[in-house]
Amino acid sequence: MGRVTAAYDDFAGAYTAENETSLMNAYYERPATLALVGDAAGRRILDAGCGSGPLFAALRDKGAVVSGFDQSAAMVAHARTRLGADADLRVADLTDPLPYPDAEFDDVVASLVLHYLRDWDPVLAEFRRVLKPGGRLIASVNHPMMINLTHRHEGPRPDYFEAYTWTDEFELHGEKARMTFWNKPLHAMTDAFTAAGFRIAVISEPHPVPEARELFPGDFEILDTFPSFLFFVLEAG
Numbered sequence: 001m002g003r004v005t006a007a008y009d010d011f012a013g014a015y016t017a018e019n020e021t022s023l024m025n026a027y028y029e030r031p032a033t034l035a036l037v038g039d040a041a042g043r044r045i046l047d048a049g050c051g052s053g054p055l056f057a058a059l060r061d062k063g064a065v066v067s068g069f070d071q072s073a074a075m076v077a078h079a080r081t082r083l084g085a086d087a088d089l090r091v092a093d094l095t096d097p098l099p100y101p102d103a104e105f106d107d108v109v110a111s112l113v114l115h116y117l118r119d120w121d122p123v124l125a126e127f128r129r130v131l132k133p134g135g136r137l138i139a140s141v142n143h144p145m146m147i148n149l150t151h152r153h154e155g156p157r158p159d160y161f162e163a164y165t166w167t168d169e170f171e172l173h174g175e176k177a178r179m180t181f182w183n184k185p186l187h188a189m190t191d192a193f194t195a196a197g198f199r200i201a202v203i204s205e206p207h208p209v210p211e212a213r214e215l216f217p218g219d220f221e222i223l224d225t226f227p228s229f230l231f232f233v234l235e236a237g
Contacts, residue, residue, distance in 0.1 A: 023220065023223065024223075026054075027211070028206070028207075028229070029229055032204065032206040032231055033111050033140055033231065034055075037064075040107075041063030041064070042065070043063075043106040044107075045105060046069075046107070046130060047067070047069075049111065049113035050069060050075075050076075051070055052078035053068065056087070056089075057082060066088070067089075068088070069091065070091065071093040094117065098127075098129075100130045103129075103130070103131065103135075104131075104132075106135050107135060107137075108127045108130065110127070111140050112229070115141045115184075116180070116181060117182060124192060124195075125196055133236060135235070136236070137198060137232070137236065139231070141189070141230055142183065143229055145186075146226065148183070151166070161185050163182060163184045163188060164182070164183055165180060165182050165183075168181065189232075198237070199237060200233075202233035
């Protein structure tokens with residue numbers, strides 16, 4: 001079954017392999033995020049929590065000028081192997097001030113990042129600081145209703161209206177990985193965005209891409225009829 005690990009540095013290789021081809025990442029979250037970014041040619045984009053760099057690579061292929069960071073040095077090492085030595089990659093923690101100047105980016109993309117954090121306020125303030133006026137934050141998170149219904153089924157029943165944390169265990173290429181998340185109700189998310197000075201332009205609940213149906217016949221039907229992630233496009237004032 002593999003050992004139980006507790007930090008991304010420990011299972012960076014397994015996570016990287018899983019992210020490449022999984023239904024949730026390769027055929028659902030990443031295509032949906034790229035669709036919300038739209039025409040990226042010439043745009044300065046920050047990939048916040050870039051992991052091993054698949055989204056960075058896709059954005060660069062679309063013509064964006066991309067910078068990325070992650071708190072996991074092992075993940076950044078995988079990203080550098082993928083993206084090349086000249087890629088603008090850094091090891092940095094979302095809970096600290098970001099190592100970028102004010103108004104540096106047209107877009108910040110936070111792909112499945114915010115749900116690891118209890119307090120969004122300082123992080124959103126930093127995203128807004130590094131964005132140009134009118135710039136966009138494009139974020140995806142665990143869908144709060146999916147999380148709540150899953151936990152209600154498993155028991156005990158959590159209060160949807162209360163933020164709460166939990167740790168889950170995932171199988172990544174034969175290795176056990178433990179990850180800790182924070183769940184927030186939708187209104188708490190939107191309140192945090194507006195309090196940080198963002199205007200909510202889009203709230204999206206996309207479907208997986210159709211070509212995944214034959215690759216993942218059982219799981220595809222589940223995901224195609226009930227969302228796992230929630231997506232936002234937010235404009236900096």
